[in-house]
Amino acid sequence: MLLRNSLLALVASATVIGVSLVDDGLRSNEAxxxxxxxxxxxxxxxxxxxxxxxxxxxxxxxxxxxxxYGVVDGMLVRIDPNTREIQSVIRRVDRILD
Structure with missing residues (x-):
């Protein structure tokens, strides 16, 4: 019973201060x-x-x-060669192929 109460207190404290006890990877990927x-x-x-x-x-x-054409942060884009302004975002790419 003491262990259960201690664990509940730990989870409650972590929740209050914004610490996740479970790393599901989702938050880091979203960030x-x-x-x-x-x-x-x-x-x-x-x-x-x-x-x-x-x-x-x-x-x-x-x-x-x-x-x-170029890749910026994993996204295939079309850019102005003089200003480097992104003209369109085409799609995500997994890796550089050239």
Whole structure:
């Protein structure tokens, strides 16, 4: 009975101070996705941008005039090559293919 009460007190204390006793991985994944959200109009910083040299490896045709393809934070995007402004977000990619 004492062990049960001690465990209940520990869980209640952890809940009050916002500590999770169970790591389900969901919160950390959601937080990572929230930090790496890629949006149209955003400028792709050089450290976050991988310029695609072989669009066909991603199932894409040639670059459209006035834009190039790239990967920013795991998202396939079309960007303005001069300003690095994201023109469209195409889809998530699992890995860099070129």
């Amino acid at each position: 990572a996705e929230a930090r790496t959200e890629v949006m149209v109009g955003e400028t792709a910083m050089p450290g976050r941008l991988h310029v695609i040299s072989h669009p066909g490896r991603y199932g894409l045709g040639p670059d459209l005039p006035g834009s190039i």
